[in-house]
Amino acid sequence: MRRPVILIIDSDESERVSLDAVLRDLYETVLVNEAHEALEAIKTGSVDLVLIDMDHQVVNGIEALELIKKADSDIGVVMLSSTGSAEQAVSALKKGAYDYITKPFNGGDLVSAIKRFTDTLNLRSEVRYLKEELSTRTNGEMLSVSPRMRRVFEVIGMVSSTPTNVLITGESGTGKELVARAIHSFGERKGKPFVAFNCGAVPSELMESELFGHERGAFTGAHARKIGKFEYADGGTVFLDEVSTLPMHLQIKLLRVLQEKSFERVGANVPIKVDIRVIAASNVDLEKEVRKGAFRDDLYYRLKVVPIELPPLRERQEDIALLARHFLDKHSKKCGKRVIGISEGAIKALIGYKWPGNVRELENLMERLVVLSRDGVEIGIDDLPSGIFEAVPDETMEERDFKEALRMFERRYIIGVLTRTNWNRGEAARIMKIHRNTLFMKMKELKIREPRG
Ligand SMILES: Nc1ncnc2c1ncn2[C@@H]1O[C@H](COP(=O)(O)OP(=O)(O)OP(=O)(O)O)[C@@H](O)[C@H]1O
Ligand SMILES: [Mg+2]
Incomplete structure (x- = not known):
């Protein structure tokens, strides 16, 4: 305690x-x-x-x-x-x-x-924990029907009851933090703190005292003793996100925490003993960092006692429809709208898209579509942003009626020309030999918007 x-x-x-x-x-x-x-x-x-x-x-x-x-x-x-x-x-x-x-x-x-x-x-901490758990239950649910993810769920189940360190890898937005929280909350440490620390988001001069704490007067500005994340998480779990960005001298200190379960606050020489489990995550290939000499190999092996690799969304396409509907449902409720449906054609387009931002990108898109849609109206293929629309496989053209196929063709053609001209509408209109105003009207009708960013 x-x-x-x-x-x-x-x-x-x-x-x-x-x-x-x-x-x-x-x-x-x-x-x-x-x-x-x-x-x-x-x-x-x-x-x-x-x-x-x-x-x-x-x-x-x-x-x-x-x-x-x-x-x-x-x-x-x-x-x-x-x-x-x-x-x-x-x-x-x-x-x-x-x-x-x-x-x-x-x-x-x-x-x-x-x-x-x-x-x-x-x-009080029990109450706080229960409150938190309630909120993660309702918005932290992990869904998947993909066999690769089922294997991940099995590993989560097995590892949660042990004190073993876990390394979670996967592209950004694949659910690494969700997995870390699941491991913590299925195990015996669930009543204890889950302390998340994003190594990539904290300036390196502050990182040491954030993680390990400091004594009063340890450096200019250290007015009072500070308790660091490792001390605060005693009995629980520390989640180190973007662990590849941890500076060398802290990698050594972390290694000692893992080996000896002890460390010193900055400016102190009394070791503090802690009982913590470390779950680390990275969206870059740590092994490559080790080869480059940017990450210690002994630390790497300590962290990845149990490795969990989350596949990108494009490699588990069977999850896309499930997740899209789940997020539509979730955000419709949140916005107080009647549950908004999505057409089969739109789902097909989502499945064809590459999702560089993975599940997070899908969730953000569904939220945006809910916010912009009228109450109860189904989301169709035209509502999707052009980048995703482009991903609609050509064979679906033959499944459409004449009017819809024509719209698809017009849309793809116009987006194609606009992309080529860098979204210069005047130039695009000249190439198409139509009036600028006609192009504007077509764009409006076909819901073509310039992609941002
Ligand atoms: N299998 C899933 N089922 C439901 N929601 C999911 C699933 N996977 C991810 N999410 C949701 O997607 C979002 C991103 O997940 P999370 O923050 O865990 O990803 P991450 O891998 O940590 O991303 P980053 O590398 O960008 O930090 C969260 O809102 C999460 O709830
Ligand atoms: Mg994360």
């Missing part, structure tokens, strides 16, 4: 140190001088309770309380004061303080007040 993190705000150094002495054996303590400094630590989401010494505050104690509660209303705040004024106590409790303790007090009083609050923490 993770030790609760207590943040002490006291501008009097000797008071701060003596409070720390009472608490440090039982809790992780973070010491700061004043409330604004505390906000930095609170933003990391790892502080459970704040102690405010009202006698020694840079700003007024009640103001400090308000500041903390505004930053995170779930945090417990215990006020310490020597005035013992009932008015002050009532006002603190009204403003959301969990308790108010009058000085002098003995260590036992303080610890039991803190304990009463931390006992509710397990309960």
Whole structure:
């Protein structure tokens, strides 16, 4: 069980140190001088309770309380004061303080007040977890009828009950994060945190302290102790997305976490033991990175104890119709529209398309079509963006009636000329020997839009 993190705000150094002495054996303590400094630590989401010494505050104690509660209303705040004024106590409790303790007090009083609050923490994280699970159940469902994905589901089932590290590879948008969450939530760690960290999205100077935490004063700007992702995830799972972008010196530190289950915060020399499972993901070929010398091979082998490779959507075409209908359904409900259908012809076009952005691209397109469609009207082939329309296999032409085949031909012809002229409508009209306005009208009628980006 993770030790609760207590943040002490006291501008009097000797008071701060003596409070720390009472608490440090039982809790992780973070010491700061004043409330604004505390906000930095609170933003990391790892502080459970704040102690405010009202006698020694840079700003007024009640103001400090308000500041903390505004930053995170779930945090417990215990006020310490020597005035013992009932008015002050009532006002603190009204403003959301969990308790108010009058000085002098003995260590036992303080610890039991803190304990009463931390006992509710397990309960609260349970509630938070259930809420999260509810939301992932409704929008994090994985669907597939493809045999290759069925194999992936089997592996998820087998690996979820073990502490083994997993490496998930696959193009962008193939469902890597969804798989990682599934592994976590089917296993015994499900009540514990799932901490996702995208190595590609964090500047490398900040990455080390984000992952491993830092001590107060470890570097300029380190005002307070910070608990890193690995420490916060203790007992649970760390999901390292885009792991190929992890800088060398952190690859070494990660390797140690995997081998010894321990690490140090930046600026500290006491090792911290953790029990975590690491699931890494990459959309580039890590083996190639290893050959280039950009990724450590020992780390690579540690991470890929169980490898899961997600096939791109174009290699599991049998999933396209299923997923398209599922996303139409999901987004129709979300937009409060009657469930919008999709024509067989349109489905055929979707199946013929290459989907470079995989499932995410399909979902985004379905959402856009729902938003732009009229209530209850079926989505037809004309509603699809030109890039996908182009993908309609030619043989479907023969399955259409004369009018529809003509529309398809006109559409393909016009898009072809426009693409050739770089969407210069004047030039395209000249080539087609029709008036510009006729071209505009045709484009409108056939729902031809210039592809963006
Ligand atoms: N099999 C599936 N069934 C239903 N939804 C899916 C499936 N696979 C992916 N999705 C959805 O597609 C979107 C992209 O999935 P996810 O974020 O897991 O992909 P990713 O591989 O992590 O992408 P990236 O490499 O871009 O981070 C999500 O909204 C996810 O819910
Ligand atoms: Mg992802």
